[in-house]
Amino acid sequence: MKFRVLKASEIDCRIQSIGQNKTGAVGTTILLYKDARVDMNILDETVGAMNWQRGHSIIDGNLYCTISIWDEVKEQWISKSDVGTESNTEKEKGQASDSFKRAGFNWGIGRELYSAPFVYIQLDKSEYIERNGKLTSNAKFKVKDVSYDENRNIVRLVVVDSKGKVRYTFGENAQQQTQETVYNWQTLKARATQGGISEDDLVHYVTETLKVKKPSELTQEHYQQAFNWVNAQRYAKR
Known part of the structure; x- marks a missing residue:
């Protein structure tokens, strides 16, 4: 069974971290993610609303979700599960959604x-403020276009x-960014965590x-090497 790739409208953008580079410019790293409703819609679209089900269970204090899909050939439910993490707002609902x-x-x-x-x-100066010594932003971003290769x-x-x-372009026929990208430990760690890599492994x-x-001794060249390694590990785990 093969599910289609996500459309641009199904990919959300979230500010992951904000930092200031050596020139004083402020920038943000963006995390791309999908909403739980996207999974529901794609499951309905691909296998039919009556041919999949979800269930939740607690294992060692962690909330797991199991998605089961009916296999007409084998005449049985095929299930796959994963654990969720808490959200910053609603603990139980966040875990349920994340595990799903x-x-x-x-x-x-x-x-x-x-x-x-x-990313x-x-x-711009109007897009961020400093509060209690910490930079914050309410800027909103969204994916306008996305394309994939055969893999x-x-x-x-x-x-x-x-x-x-x-505000950002990447890849084929896209004008590349001219602004300086500045890496730091928090963005690297967040990227690693997203890919299932522990801080100890990092x-x-x-x-x-x-x-x-x-x-603290990492240079920008080191960070670039580390990001490349993290991405390679993420792809290997797919």
């Missing part, structure tokens, strides 16, 4: 998001702001492969 989306990834729904490039957008890897991506202005790679004693 992760179970959907196991079935292949939206798995192409694992091939997403590192960095430089913010379902993202080869083109266009992200726009709430006014429709193009630290081990940094110390053993890059020969850096601690994250």
Whole structure:
């Protein structure tokens, strides 16, 4: 069974972190994700609303979701499960939704998001404020266009702001970014976590492969190497 790739309208953008580079410019890294309703709609569309079901169970204090799909040939339910994490707002609802989306990834729904490039957008002064020494932003972004290759890897991506202005482009026939991308440990760790890589594994790679004693000693070149390694690990786990 093969599920279709996500449409641009089905991919949401979330501000993951905000930082200031050495020139004083402020930028944000963007996480691409799918909403649980996308999984529901694609399951309905692909196998039929009556041919799939979901269930939740608690294992060792963690909430798991199981998505089962009816196999007409084998005449049995085929199930795949994954665990969820808490949201910042509603604990139980967030875990249920997250576990459902992760179970959907196991079935292949939206798995192409694992091939997403590192999305960095430089913010205008009107798009962020500093509160208690911390930069925050309410800027909204969305995916305008996305294309994939035959292996379902993202080869083109266009992200726009709430006014429709193009703020990020990547890939085929896209004008490449000229602004400076600045990496830091938080964005690298967040990227690793998204791909199922623990902080311990990340630290081990940094110390053993890059020969850096601690994250504070990482250069931008080191970060680029680390991001490439994280992406390679993410693809291998698909």
